[in-house]
Amino acid sequence: MLQTLYFVRHTETTLSGKLLGQTDPPLTEQSQNQLLKTLHSLPKPNRVLSSPRLRCQVVAKAFSEKLDAEFTVVNALQEMNFGDWDGKSYEWLWQHTCSPSVGDFWQNPWSVTPPQGESMACFNSRIKAWWRTFTSQSSDDTIVIVTHGGVMKQLLAHWLALPEGAINHLNCFEVGYGKVIQVSVFYDGQGKAWPKVVF
Structure with missing residues (x-):
C-alpha cells in the first residue's frame, strides 16, 4: 500500500523578520494567493491536514473546501514554542x-x-509521536499537510535517521516559504511505514 504526502510550509506573514512559533499572525494577502497557487499545483488530495496557526489554517481550510476534501486541524503540527523569544x-x-x-x-x-x-527534546518527541500515530492508520490516499519549517525539518531528520543531539538539523536544512516536500510512504504486510522523501 502506497500513500503520498505533500508537506507544505506556509508563506510569508504580516510579521516578516520575526521569530514565529506560537505567535499567530496571518499571511499577507499576496502570500495567501501564493500559498493557494502552490496548493492547487499539487495532485488533488483526499485529505488536508493543518497546523492550528492562522498562517497555515486559513488557506488550508479554504483549499480543502474548494476541493471538497476532508479537513483536519492537528495541534501537534504547530511550530516550536520559542517562549520569551516568540x-x-x-x-x-x-x-x-x-x-x-x-x-x-x-x-x-x-x-x-x-x-x-x-526544549528541542520535547519538540522532537511531539513530532515523532504525531508521526507514529499518523502512520499507525495506513491508507493509500493522497494528503496535503500545511505546517511550519521547524516541523518539516524535524520530520526530515527523523526520516533520515539522523542521530538526535549530534546533528544540528535546524542549520542542515533550509525549507523556504511555500516550499513542498513530497513523501511516499509504503506500508508493508505488517502495516509498518517506510517513508521515502521524493526530490
Whole structure:
C-alpha cells in the first residue's frame, strides 16, 4: 500500500523578520494567493491536514473546501514554542539575548532552550509521536499537510535517521516559504511505514 504526502510550509506573514512559533499572525494577502497557487499545483488530495496557526489554517481550510476534501486541524503540527523569544525580531534577539543567547540556541538547540520555551527534546518527541500515530492508520490516499519549517525539518531528520543531539538539523536544512516536500510512504504486510522523501 502506497500513500503520498505533500508537506507544505506556509508563506510569508504580516510579521516578516520575526521569530514565529506560537505567535499567530496571518499571511499577507499576496502570500495567501501564493500559498493557494502552490496548493492547487499539487495532485488533488483526499485529505488536508493543518497546523492550528492562522498562517497555515486559513488557506488550508479554504483549499480543502474548494476541493471538497476532508479537513483536519492537528495541534501537534504547530511550530516550536520559542517562549520569551516568540514574536521578537531577529535583530532584537541578536542584540538583546544572553545566557542563553539566540546564537547559542541556533548553534546547539539540543542543549539550549529558549527561556520559557519548548526544549528541542520535547519538540522532537511531539513530532515523532504525531508521526507514529499518523502512520499507525495506513491508507493509500493522497494528503496535503500545511505546517511550519521547524516541523518539516524535524520530520526530515527523523526520516533520515539522523542521530538526535549530534546533528544540528535546524542549520542542515533550509525549507523556504511555500516550499513542498513530497513523501511516499509504503506500508508493508505488517502495516509498518517506510517513508521515502521524493526530490
